[in-house]
Amino acid sequence: MPTSQVERFAASALAESAGLAETILRAVRSHFPQLRLVEDESGEPKALIGIRDAIEGFVPHLAPEKAAPRMPSGAFQEFGRGEGLSGRSLDLLQAVYRLGFRLAWRRFTEIGQRIGIAAPAMYELAETGFTYLEGLVEQSVRGYAGAVAGQEGERLRWRRKLIDGLLSGRHSDPATALAELSTRIAWEMPETVAVGLLIPPAREAVTPALGRGILLDMESEQPRVLVPAPEEAGRVDHIRRAAVGWSGAIGPAVPLADARASLRWAESAVRLIQEGFLPRGEVQRCTDHAEELILLPSSGLIDETALRLLTPLRGVGPARARRLAATLLAWIETSGSATDIADRLGVHPQTARYRLRQIRELWGDDLDDADRRFEMLLVLRSQRLRGMLFEGDAPRTA
Numbered sequence: 001m002p003t004s005q006v007e008r009f010a011a012s013a014l015a016e017s018a019g020l021a022e023t024i025l026r027a028v029r030s031h032f033p034q035l036r037l038v039e040d041e042s043g044e045p046k047a048l049i050g051i052r053d054a055i056e057g058f059v060p061h062l063a064p065e066k067a068a069p070r071m072p073s074g075a076f077q078e079f080g081r082g083e084g085l086s087g088r089s090l091d092l093l094q095a096v097y098r099l100g101f102r103l104a105w106r107r108f109t110e111i112g113q114r115i116g117i118a119a120p121a122m123y124e125l126a127e128t129g130f131t132y133l134e135g136l137v138e139q140s141v142r143g144y145a146g147a148v149a150g151q152e153g154e155r156l157r158w159r160r161k162l163i164d165g166l167l168s169g170r171h172s173d174p175a176t177a178l179a180e181l182s183t184r185i186a187w188e189m190p191e192t193v194a195v196g197l198l199i200p201p202a203r204e205a206v207t208p209a210l211g212r213g214i215l216l217d218m219e220s221e222q223p224r225v226l227v228p229a230p231e232e233a234g235r236v237d238h239i240r241r242a243a244v245g246w247s248g249a250i251g252p253a254v255p256l257a258d259a260r261a262s263l264r265w266a267e268s269a270v271r272l273i274q275e276g277f278l279p280r281g282e283v284q285r286c287t288d289h290a291e292e293l294i295l296l297p298s299s300g301l302i303d304e305t306a307l308r309l310l311t312p313l314r315g316v317g318p319a320r321a322r323r324l325a326a327t328l329l330a331w332i333e334t335s336g337s338a339t340d341i342a343d344r345l346g347v348h349p350q351t352a353r354y355r356l357r358q359i360r361e362l363w364g365d366d367l368d369d370a371d372r373r374f375e376m377l378l379v380l381r382s383q384r385l386r387g388m389l390f391e392g393d394a395p396r397t398a
Helices: 003-015 017-031 046-062 075-086 091-115 121-167 179-184 235-242 255-272 286-311 311-315 318-336 340-344 350-370 370-385
Strands: 192-199 216-218 224-228 247-250 283-285
Touching: 003 017, 003 046, 003 091, 017 046, 017 091, 017 235, 017 350, 046 075, 046 091, 046 121, 075 121, 121 179, 121 216, 121 224, 121 255, 192 255, 224 235, 224 247, 235 283, 247 255, 255 286, 283 286, 286 311, 286 350, 286 370, 311 318, 311 350, 318 340, 318 350, 318 370, 350 370
Parallel strands: 247 283
Antiparallel strands: 192 224, 192 247, 216 224
16 A cells, blocks of 8 residues: 555544544444443543544554554553453453444545555455454453452452451351451351361362352361351262362351351361371261261370270280270170170170170179270270271181
């Protein structure tokens, strides 16, 4: 295209830029009445200013000495940011841009025909225009992404603050005390909750995709999960499926004001997982491991109690002592016959009878005391959980 034609085209287009911008804005208002237009301090619509700046940034680029079009400074990025803050997608904004480009190009084509620009040259101009439009959309996408990321960051901070508040135990009525935070993240305060803790896998794993109002805090050293209405069918199973590859524990369901109590049970379970007493590789329900959670954290006290209750075993060898202890536990648990105990231990019934006679000789009347039997039950079950008893693989001889 001759330089003189380019200069004449640019001059004409710039002279009509203000009128063209108003034409485009009127069409946008007509086609997209739901679009809210924001005004600047002078009362002029920011969209009008942006359209005018876009035209005036594009046209001078057609001159030979220009290497690249001048993008409107921040206007289209701000448009994208506004859509992000409103919670809408960019579809509407991109439709507006396409309408604006179509109207602008129609006017540019009329100017080109008046000046006598050949069709091939106008096609090249159209390609330049499309590239320019892509740049405007890219600016809006950048603004949109920044707004969405900022909002998500705010939501994460509010969510963590809400979880901290619920687990602090300082609110007799957390639903009232933390109402503003729950409103900010659109979380309806439940009557009951369960609190879970996750143990990050050794290898990088996908963050569990939890939904249905479940709060997840991944910023803590041990990620925390707050499960509303955990008694609802499938709620806890959903978490366990979503956290495939993770280890952890979910505490029992408690009233909202007692959320910290559920957390303490989850903490105890996580310690047992880390110590190897509960299995890794899945999220455990605390209610499935009540025995371990009650007895294992109390092992120090139980061992002291064992010194008193199991004194009769001090006079026999270690292996025999463990076999007798396992038999005593089986007798207390079953209150059954020698045959029942033999089946439980995997020994011959005669062996079971022989051990029971020894147990009666060692403990005497203490075996008839219900409170003493209960203490023995706790001590021996604790030892069994810690692998201190023979059971199921006991020798078949006394």
